[in-house]
Amino acid sequence: MGRAWATSVWLVFPAIVAAGGTAFAVTRYRRHSGRRQVFLLVSAFVQKHWVAELLENLIRALDRQGVDLVLKIPPHDYGGHGQLQQLAELRRNSRAFLGGFVMAADCAVNHVDFERFCRSLRIPIVFVDSSPFEHVRDYPANVAFVGCDDAEIGTRAAEWVARILKDRGLLSPNVLVVASTEHADRQASFAARLRAEVAFAELTINDQGRFDRGRSAGIVGQTMQEAHRKGGAVHVVFCTNDEMALGAVDAAQKRAAAGEDIGDLVIVGVDGTREAIATIDAGGTWFRSTVVQDSKRVAEAAVSTLLKLWAHESADVKTFIPTTTYPYGNASEELPGPGSAGRPPRPC
Numbered sequence: 268m269g270r271a272w273a274t275s276v277w278l279v280f281p282a283i284v285a286a287g288g289t290a291f292a293v294t295r296y297r298r299h300s301g302r303r304q305v306f307l308l309v310s311a312f313v314q315k316h317w318v319a320e321l322l323e324n325l326i327r328a329l330d331r332q333g334v335d336l337v338l339k340i341p342p343h344d345y346g347g348h349g350q351l352q353q354l355a356e357l358r359r360n361s362r363a364f365l366g367g368f369v370m371a372a373d374c375a376v377n378h379v380d381f382e383r384f385c386r387s388l389r390i391p392i393v394f395v396d397s398s399p400f401e402h403v404r405d406y407p408a409n410v411a412f413v414g415c416d417d418a419e420i421g422t423r424a425a426e427w428v429a430r431i432l433k434d435r436g437l438l439s440p441n442v443l444v445v446a447s448t449e450h451a452d453r454q455a456s457f458a459a460r461l462r463a464e465v466a467f468a469e470l471t472i473n474d475q476g477r478f479d480r481g482r483s484a485g486i487v488g489q490t491m492q493e494a495h496r497k498g499g500a501v502h503v504v505f506c507t508n509d510e511m512a513l514g515a516v517d518a519a520q521k522r523a524a525a526g527e528d529i530g531d532l533v534i535v536g537v538d539g540t541r542e543a544i545a546t547i548d549a550g551g552t553w554f555r556s557t558v559v560q561d562s563k564r565v566a567e568a569a570v571s572t573l574l575k576l577w578a579h580e581s582a583d584v585k586t587f588i589p590t591t592t593y594p595y596g597n598a599s600e601e602l603p604g605p606g607s608a609g610r611p612p613r614p615c
Contacts, residue, residue, distance in 0.1 A: 302333055303334050303365050304337050304363060304364050305334055305335075305336060305365055306339055306357060306364050306368070307325060307338050307339065307369075307370075308339045308353055308368070308369045308370065309338070309339070309370045310371070310372035316509070316510060316540045316541075317539075320540060320541070324562050324563045324566035324567070325569065327566070328566045328569075332574060339356075339357070350371070350372050351377060357384075358384060361388050364390055365391075365577050366391040366577050367392050368393050368394075368395050368569060371394055372397075373448070374397055374449075375399075381399040382399065385407045385409065386407050390577070391409045391410070392409060392410045393410070393573045394412045394414075395414050397414070397450065398412040406585075409576060411576060411582055411584050411585070411586070412584070412585045412586065413565055413585075414560075414565055415587060415589075416587045416590075417450045417451075417453045418452045418453075419589070420452075420560070420590055421453040421454060421455065421456030421457035421459075421460065421507075423590055424453075424457050424535055424537065424558050425457045425458075425505075426464070427535065427592050428503055428535060429464035431503075431555075432468070432502070435531070437465075437502060438465070438467050439467040439468065440465065440469065440503060441469045441499060441500060441501050441502050441503075442468050442470050442502065442504075443473070443486075443487065443503070444457060444470065444473065444504075444507070445483045445486050445487060445504065445505070445506045445507070445514075446507040447475075448474050449478070453507040453537065454474065458472060473486050476506065479510065479514070480510045480511065480514035482514070483511035483513075483518075484521075487519070488521065491518065491519070491529075495522075500532075501532060502530070502531070503532070504532065506535070506536050506537065508537050508538050509538040509539070509540045509557055511536070512534050512536025512537075512543060512554060512557065513542065515534045515553075515554075516534060519532055520552070532553040533556075534552075534553045534554045535555060535558075536557040536558070537557060537560070538558075538559070538560050539558070539561070539593055544557065544593060547593065547594065556592060556593060558591075558592055559592070560588070561588055564588045565588050572586060
């Protein structure tokens with residue numbers, strides 16, 4: 268069984284992890300294949316680069332405890348059906364593991380299946396990033412959650428955007444939110460907070476981004492085209508992950524290259540991935556800020572929680588890791604003024 272799992276890691280890992288991370292993970296697994304193992308079941312959408320960073324940190328945290336990580340990725344299926352097939356396989360082979368981590372897809376639809384899966388196992392399960400259980404009382408005794416609070420993420424992003432808009436004197440800005448049906452609290456809390464801070468903001472939410480860079484680029488490009496046709500502009504694009512924010516950058520650059528006046532656009536993302544932070548730091552685009560989910564802290568807390576559950580020690584059912592905003596503080600003074608419409612902002 269161990270050899271088959273190792274083959275799975277080798278085949279699918281390069282699709283989501285940079286070459287250095289791939290080499291580290293595969294050599295670790297093969298070098299210590301006789302050690303205890305835990306599994307990580309992720310959802311099928313592979314463009315979520317924060318997952319790759321979390322994976323690297325989980326490997327490091329587990330390695331220090333003498334435990335190996337086995338990665339399972341279902342066939343591409345955004346709705347989560349492929350993930351449910353993987354659950355059935357894991358249930359049959361659960362004795363090979365001391366526990367597992369799960370990044371659940373489509374939690375609302377698949378809630379019952381996840382609950383049955385967890386209750387059928389004797390090993391501990393820690394959900395990371397998303398959970399099918401809403402309340403602490405709903406969690407089985409062997410299950411916990413570690414991640415960031417989606418409501419906090421949305422609120423933090425809205426407060427950053429509101430400061431920018433107020434400093435610019437925009438009373439009725441056009442704000443586009445590119446989101447997904449997953450992590451819906453991010454867009455819901457963003458909208459609620461922004462409306463409280465900027466009462467006359469014109470807010471459009473599109474939840475079909477699916478954490479995909481290309482889909483986001485299409486949504487943003489179409490929205491900008493429609494606003495331009497009506498003689499207006501999109502002032503802010505908030506994307507509920509960094510891949511979609513980078514897609515928004517792609518769309519803005521494409522329209523600017525075609526000669527369209529982009530105006531003083533501001534793009535904000537979520538996750539704090541390496542590419543997002545590098546893009547913000549480099550300047551030359553409209554990507555201004557990202558809400559950072561600290562993948563290292565999430566990984567450390569998830570491993571600690573899993574090992575406590577395995578040892579039948581007391582562990583928090585839900586652990587939220589605080590987020591931060593990057594760049595830190597208010598960068599509104601760096602935004603281009605009215606005379607620089609169509610040019611990207613200076614770097615922070």
